[in-house]
Every structure is written in structure tokens, then in C-alpha cells.
Amino acid sequence: MASVPTASQALQSQATADYVVRVEDLRVEFRTSIGVTYALNGVSLEIPRGKTLGVVGESGCGKSVTGLAILQLVPPPGVVTSGTIGFRSRESRTPVNLLEYERMGPEMRHIRGKSISMIFQEPMTSLNPVYTVGNQISEAVLLHQTGEHKEAKERAIDILRKVGMPNPERIYSNYPHELSGGMRQRAMIAMALSCTPDLLIADEPTTALDVTTEANILDLMRELQQEIGMSIMFVTHNLGVVAQMCDEVAVMYLGRVVEQASVEEIFYDPKHPYTISLLKSIPRLGTNRKEHLEVIRGSVPDPYSRVTGCPFHPRCPSFMPGICDTTMPNVVYMPDSPQHFVRCHLYNDLANHQAVPSGVSNSIGGNGQ
Numbered sequence: 001m002a003s004v005p006t007a008s009q010a011l012q013s014q015a016t017a018d019y020v021v022r023v024e025d026l027r028v029e030f031r032t033s034i035g036v037t038y039a040l041n042g043v044s045l046e047i048p049r050g051k052t053l054g055v056v057g058e059s060g061c062g063k064s065v066t067g068l069a070i071l072q073l074v075p076p077p078g079v080v081t082s083g084t085i086g087f088r089s090r091e092s093r094t095p096v097n098l099l100e101y102e103r104m105g106p107e108m109r110h111i112r113g114k115s116i117s118m119i120f121q122e123p124m125t126s127l128n129p130v131y132t133v134g135n136q137i138s139e140a141v142l143l144h145q146t147g148e149h150k151e152a153k154e155r156a157i158d159i160l161r162k163v164g165m166p167n168p169e170r171i172y173s174n175y176p177h178e179l180s181g182g183m184r185q186r187a188m189i190a191m192a193l194s195c196t197p198d199l200l201i202a203d204e205p206t207t208a209l210d211v212t213t214e215a216n217i218l219d220l221m222r223e224l225q226q227e228i229g230m231s232i233m234f235v236t237h238n239l240g241v242v243a244q245m246c247d248e249v250a251v252m253y254l255g256r257v258v259e260q261a262s263v264e265e266i267f268y269d270p271k272h273p274y275t276i277s278l279l280k281s282i283p284r285l286g287t288n289r290k291e292h293l294e295v296i297r298g299s300v301p302d303p304y305s306r307v308t309g310c311p312f313h314p315r316c317p318s319f320m321p322g323i324c325d326t327t328m329p330n331v332v333y334m335p336d337s338p339q340h341f342v343r344c345h346l347y348n349d350l351a352n353h354q355a356v357p358s359g360v361s362n363s364i365g366g367n368g369q
């Protein structure tokens with residue numbers, strides 16, 4: 001885990017922050033016959049180079065659609081209606097806006113095959129049913145690492161072994177439908193890692209796997225990260241895995257990032273009432289089993305409707321009538337930690353770098369309605 005920077009270090013890092021992807025004001029709608037789903041309502045986030053950004057939030061908040069949008073793979077009837085996705089590859093640090101490329105054009109195909117790979121929530125999405133698993137992995141190796149077929153096969157078998165495949169030599173010749181769900185998941189992870197990408201988008205990569213395999217795969221990702229400086233966008237519901245894997249965390253609610261900060265700040269100094277509620281709703285190691293976990297009251301509003309003001313206000317324990325239900329909060333950067341931002345009216349006074357109003361943290365989680 002990264003250590004907490006001092007304010008001056010953080011200021012410096014903001015000035016020189018090196019990112020692989022910077023998403024700004026990304027909006028995605030699904031236009032179906034029964035109405036429009038507003039899946040992303042202005043997502044802004046930054047994936048630091050060589051580090052891991054965890055993306056968390058309740059089901060339906062737009063984690064997967066954000067990952068898919070980065071690769072221009074939002075399925076129809078989804079459309080990106082605005083925003084930019086700045087990508088800086090290892091070779092050329094000059095950012096390009098991926099949304100300016102044709103979805104299926106040569107630039108995007110090159111980026112998908114070489115620079116950014118994705119482990120999908122649903123493994124069959126990326127495995128081609130008509131080619132063997134080995135064929136698909138060694139193709140990626142051939143394309144990006146070696147031109148030698150024998151070497152590519154050895155590397156493919158090695159990576160299958162590393163993701164915990166039993167009998168990798170046999171699996172090499174299997175077709176995806178011949179594998180169990182967990183094995184397909186591992187084959188897809190092997191394929192995504194085999195092209196040594198700049199960025200790996202891992203969408204709940206280990207949810208379907210047993211804990212030993214999960215631990216091996218997380219180790220493998222970290223190893224590769226150190227070896228090739230790969231960045232990871234790690235989508236998960238498991239905050240234990242976030243604590244273990246991530247340097248930074250983006251918390252999403254209803255198609256927006258409501259807070260992004262270092263993993264330490266998210267766990268020990270969360271600002272947004274939603275982040276605080278989310279942390280209270282998960283079991284922690286070492287806590288008394290008899291302690292009740294809190295549930296976040298209410299449920300996520302349906303994505304067909306648009307809530308006025310802050311989208312979290314109907315469920316927020318710190319709701320301020322007349323403010324939170326009328327106006328959308330702006331992004332506020334914490335003055336003592338410039339990489340930490342939050343979208344919440346409680347912190348609006350901080351926008352001009354004033355001191356934290358006393359009692360803010362007490363009001364959060366209280367019943368201040």
C-alpha cells in the first residue's frame with residue numbers, strides 16, 4: 001500500500017501526477033424501448049500509472065459501463081453522449097482522447113489488443129468459442145512479445161499454470177466450452193495478462209473463484225504490475241481485496257464518482273456520507289461478531305429517473321433540505337490532501353481552501369436531517 005503523502009508531497013504529486021487514463025465528465029445512456037437509462041452521469045476519475053485504482057459502489061452504479069466505455073465497448077443500445085477519455089501509453093506520454101477514435105477502427109483495435117486489456121465480469125464475453133484457449137493466448141503473445149511459435153506456446157502454458165490451471169498442457173488444447181466457469185475465468189485472466197498491457201481493467205476478476213485461486217491471481221497481477229509497470233482498474237465489491245490490492249479508490253454512486261482518494265484516506269478518513277455508509281456496511285476482520293453491520297437505508301433509485309440535486313440525498317444521513325435536494329454538488333478537493341476529492345455539499349466551504357468546518361465528521365452518520 002502507498003504511504004500517506006504529506007500535504008506538500010501531495011501538492012507536488014498533483015502537479016506532476018502521471019496517469020495512464022483520465023476520464024472526464026463521461027456520460028453514457030442506454031436508449032431502450034421502455035425509456036432511457038442514465039448509466040453514467042458525468043464520471044471523472046484518474047488511473048495512476050503503475051498503480052491500482054479500486055472502483056467500488058453498489059450494483060448498477062456504473063462500474064462495468066465505465067470500464068467498457070474506456071475500451072469503447074459499451075454494447076448497443078448504449079451510447080456515449082459526452083466526455084473525454086485521455087490515454088497516455090508507455091511509449092508516447094502525449095495523451096490521446098480515445099473517444100475520438102472509431103469504435104472498431106484500427107487505433108482502437110490496436111489499443112484493445114496491446115495497451116489496454118479487460119477481464120470481464122462474464123468470461124464468455126472475451127473468449128472466442130471457435131478457437132482453443134491456447135491458440136487465443138499464444139496469438140496475443142505472438143503479437144506482442146515473440147514471433148516464435150514454440151516460445152509463444154511455452155509462454156502461454158506458463159501463464160496458464162500461473163493462473164492456477166490444473167494440467168495447463170491439456171487446457172492449452174481445450175475449447176472454452178470444455179472448461180468449467182472458474183476455469184474459463186482463469187483462461188480469460190491469462191489472456192488479458194499475456195499481452196502485458198499498460199492498463200488492465202479487471203471487472204470483479206476473482207468473484208467466482210475459490211480463495212486460494214483468488215490469492216494466486218491477485219499475486220500474479222501484483223507481480224506483473226511490478227515487472228512491467230502495469231496500471232490496474234480493479235472493480236470489486238470486496239473491500240478486503242481493495243485494502244490489499246489498491247493504491248487509490250474511486251467510490252461510485254448512480255453513475256458518478258462521489259469520492260476518490262488514496263486507499264488509506266478512504267478507509268481512515270472518508271468524507272462522503274455514502275463512502276462512510278458503505279464502509280459501515282461491510283464486515284471487518286477483528287471486529288466483534290455480535291456487532292451489527294449497518295445497512296445503507298433505502299435503495300438505489302431506478303436509473304430511468306433523474307434525482308434533482310445530489311443523487312444520494314434521499315438516503316443520506318446528513319441531508320440538508322433546500323440544498324442537497326436542489327443543487328448538484330461540485331467536486332471539492334481537500335486542501336490538506338489535493339488528490340482527495342469529494343462531491344458533497346458538506347464540503348462546499350472547502351472549495352476556497354478554508355478549514356474543515358468543525359463537527360462535519362460528527363454530523364455524518366448521525367441523524368442530522
Ligand SMILES: Nc1ncnc2c1ncn2[C@@H]1O[C@H](COP(=O)(O)OP(=O)(O)OP(=O)(O)O)[C@@H](O)[C@H]1O
Nearest residue numbers: 030037039058059060061062063064065066075303
Ligand atoms: N446492455 C444494457 N442495456 C440497458 N441498460 C444497461 C445495459 N448495461 C448496463 N445497463 C445499465 O447501466 C447501469 C450501470 O450498469 P453497470 O453494469 O455498469 O453496473 P455495475 O456497477 O457494474 O453493477 P454490478 O456491481 O452489479 O456489476 C445500470 O443501471 C444498468 O441497468
Ligand SMILES: [Mg+2]
Nearest residue numbers: 063064065121
Ligand atoms: Mg458490473
